[in-house]
Amino acid sequence: MRKIIDTVIETVIFICAILSIIFVVLIFGFLFKEGFAFFKDFGITKFITGKFWNPSSNPALFGILPLIVGSTLVTVGACVIAVPIGVMTALYISEIAPKGIRDILKSLVELMAAIPSVVIGFVGMITLVPFVRIFFNIPTGLTAFSGSIMLAFMAMPTIVTISEDAIRSVPWHYKEGAFALGATKWQTIRRIVLKAAMPGIIAAIMLGIGRVIGETMAVMMITGNAAHIPDSIFEPVRTMTATIAAEMGETVRGDMHYKALFAIGLVLFVITFIVNFIADLFLGKSKNK
């Protein structure tokens, strides 16, 4: 009897374990099913290279280029802000901060990850957006620039926590070697610790990028949602994620527009797959040391 129970339970355990694989395949399958139907109807080259996204025009235009430009602009902007600040914060927390305040600083950084993205978006809307409009004297504060700032802070917990782990796992004797040669603590941090922790830091940055590309609600509330190719970072843009979230409600289930949004989902899925795969490679590298 015991044996039978054991076998049944172990089968259930095995099934639960392979469910993750099944879900990834299912997600890809469902996105691909609708996305492929869209490519067949509309044409994949017209989709990838089309400069206009206008589902309500006649004929409807589904060019993803402005959305890709929007996502890229916001992501690059966020990285430019978040990467230096995040890595410096990680260095400060792990190497310099006094022991007593280390955990407090770390918890405060991580607290950001606990705040729901609609709340962050809302606060951004009422504080950051008017500030950007007045400070740069532009017609609207709902711009790619505002989105970049907001997303930079949303990526911060990811970048700081994972970089900090990497910095902390640098073997102590690396530092001892540098100290023995007469290097100051800062020289050791900059030339030895930072280099040794680099694979982990790159993984942290990649995961941060993954988070930024996939972020939806805050971006939709702050970037102004204009699906056109902007001339500068101080213009409204629309990201791929925001397009899906904003337009799905307007579609008729199964029509071309509906399928087009799945095609965007497919593009997003592939991009985040690659980004996370690279992050995982670097994470493996940093652990194998």
Added chain:
Amino acid sequence: MIKLSPKLSQKLSYSILFLATILAIVPVVVIIFTIIKNGASAITWDFLTSMPKDGMRTGGILPAVLGTFSIVTCAISITLPIGVFAAIYLNEYTRNNLLTRIIKLAIVNLAGVPSVVYGLFGLGIFVMFLKLGVSVIAGALTLSIMELPVIITTARGALNSVPYSFREASLSLGVSRWQTIRHIVLPNALPGILTGTILSIARISGETAPILFTASVFYVPHLPHSIFDQVMTLPYHLYIVSTQIPNMPKKIIFGTALVLLIMVLTISFMAIIARIYFRKHRKW
């Protein structure tokens, strides 16, 4: 270029790193402070326990609170057993073979899929293909798949922290593998699993994008009474009142944001307290 002495350059660099750290922390403080300052006055018993009235412009948020509560409860009760079983498989049963590597790669990937893509997937499979419609259960299933990698990872960490000697002692008495896991490993890993679960509850309570097309609607005139109902949810309600309705009284928006924030932060805080408590009372 001026060459600074190593001492001076160390001092200068430390100050810059310190400033960066402050810069990383300020936004969190600003966000929490802004919401509390402006929202505190909106929170009354009436706000928490009545229906929205007058096109959301007056009244309360009760249906949104209950909607979020029902979706989160369903989602966690689906994802927890699956996640723990998967973690048991990865930590207790398998060696590092090809299948394990593929499972791990799948988990990494699930963790990276954008939340709005989960929303699309949930719409495609649960709402349309399985014909569950826009409902609590469709939203809960979507969220449960999204949270699965997090639960697996934390549960695995908890199982892994149980000393190997515990298992050896049990196995040497002739106890079967599953019985050892059931009576020795799981009870000792439970605190860690519990902490991770509470954190997951906090995280999915604030998620909007995955339930946007699968569970949440603009307005429902009654409270949810079955898992096949469409519901209002707190995060989606905040999105609506802050962007979709013109001339919305600021007080209601801030009040909604504050309730959501308090909910999420209290749950996270509980997890932190639980972690500290369990660490102190650990058997090994």
